[in-house]
Amino acid sequence: MLDKFIALSNQVYLLRPSTDPATQSTADKSKDEPDIVLIYGWGDAQLKHVAKFADGYNILFPSSKIIVLTSPLLSGLFRGPQHRHNGILPLLKEAFGPASEPRRQPSVLAHVLSNTGMMYFTATLEAYKRSFGQPMPHSLVVMDSVPGSMEPKKANIGNLADTLVAGAGLPLPPVITKALIVSSMYVMGTVDLLGIRENPVTVSMRNVNDAKLATTGARRVYVYSKEDPITLWEAVEEHAADAREKGFAVECELSEGSGHVEHMRRHPERYWHLIKRSWEHAAAVDRPVRARL
Numbered sequence: 001m002l003d004k005f006i007a008l009s010n011q012v013y014l015l016r017p018s019t020d021p022a023t024q025s026t027a028d029k030s031k032d033e034p035d036i037v038l039i040y041g042w043g044d045a046q047l048k049h050v051a052k053f054a055d056g057y058n059i060l061f062p063s064s065k066i067i068v069l070t071s072p073l074l075s076g077l078f079r080g081p082q083h084r085h086n087g088i089l090p091l092l093k094e095a096f097g098p099a100s101e102p103r104r105q106p107s108v109l110a111h112v113l114s115n116t117g118m119m120y121f122t123a124t125l126e127a128y129k130r131s132f133g134q135p136m137p138h139s140l141v142v143m144d145s146v147p148g149s150m151e152p153k154k155a156n157i158g159n160l161a162d163t164l165v166a167g168a169g170l171p172l173p174p175v176i177t178k179a180l181i182v183s184s185m186y187v188m189g190t191v192d193l194l195g196i197r198e199n200p201v202t203v204s205m206r207n208v209n210d211a212k213l214a215t216t217g218a219r220r221v222y223v224y225s226k227e228d229p230i231t232l233w234e235a236v237e238e239h240a241a242d243a244r245e246k247g248f249a250v251e252c253e254l255s256e257g258s259g260h261v262e263h264m265r266r267h268p269e270r271y272w273h274l275i276k277r278s279w280e281h282a283a284a285v286d287r288p289v290r291a292r293l
Helices: 021-026 047-060 073-078 081-096 114-132 157-168 174-193 200-207 233-245 268-291
Strands: 005-007 012-015 036-043 065-071 108-113 140-144 219-225 249-255
Touching: 005 047, 012 047, 012 081, 036 047, 036 081, 036 114, 047 065, 047 108, 047 268, 065 081, 065 114, 073 114, 073 200, 081 114, 081 200, 108 114, 108 268, 114 140, 114 200, 140 268, 219 233, 219 268, 233 249, 249 268
Parallel strands: 036 065, 036 108, 108 140, 140 219, 219 249
Antiparallel strands: 005 012, 012 065
8 A cells, every 4th residue: 555655765755656557648737737735744753554545646646746745743842943843854845945056936726734844844844945045835725724823812722632642652660651751741831931942833823824934826725624632723713814914825724523623534535625616716716826936
């Protein structure tokens, strides 16, 4: 199953182009398909899990280059931004080429899953700006189960800690590991309040709406639910409102009965129809702009 991917690093994977003549004949680089699809997995999700999203995009857009990034949760939270930047460099090079070469202007669709995926997406925005001196070009961002607030009063700390325990891999009983993680998260919150070190999720929530990093002409679709035990719907709608105020074309899709990053699995037809329709709208707006480049 996973031999369809080419490993560019221990985090970044390129979906192999189809060798099926029937697929190739229908994938003669349609103008209505994104050149590149970037998929940012949720915290500690294995490639085999995120691959389901790549498969969906491969059906929807068979001519697109599809790149998947897996997102380590604990290192994403507790190590510095340079660590995240190093993790996304193979993705940046594959999508846009080295900074020493003439800059490519592909059409890009980014699919961001959960807070950890958002941290690595914003790391891509930051690294692109550092390399090329301007916001990263993209036409559509799908925000799936993200963002969830890291403020103790707004975040489901217990449920989030359970998720962290599953990926921690510590040789301790789960109850002790959870206690350590909850304590660490409250320490992070205190450090954040004191201005010593800002929480990386908080930074990412702000940066993803920063016009210096993100293309404000891009379309933004938030997919979320009131049943999500980790990402609260109020936090998503608050972030969406901020994005709308800053010039993004925002759409909010409230899914029913689905948990964290479960919207595609619970409502596949509705989910992929939303993405196809959103891309068509984004491409229609973007096409005249790209024609002038």
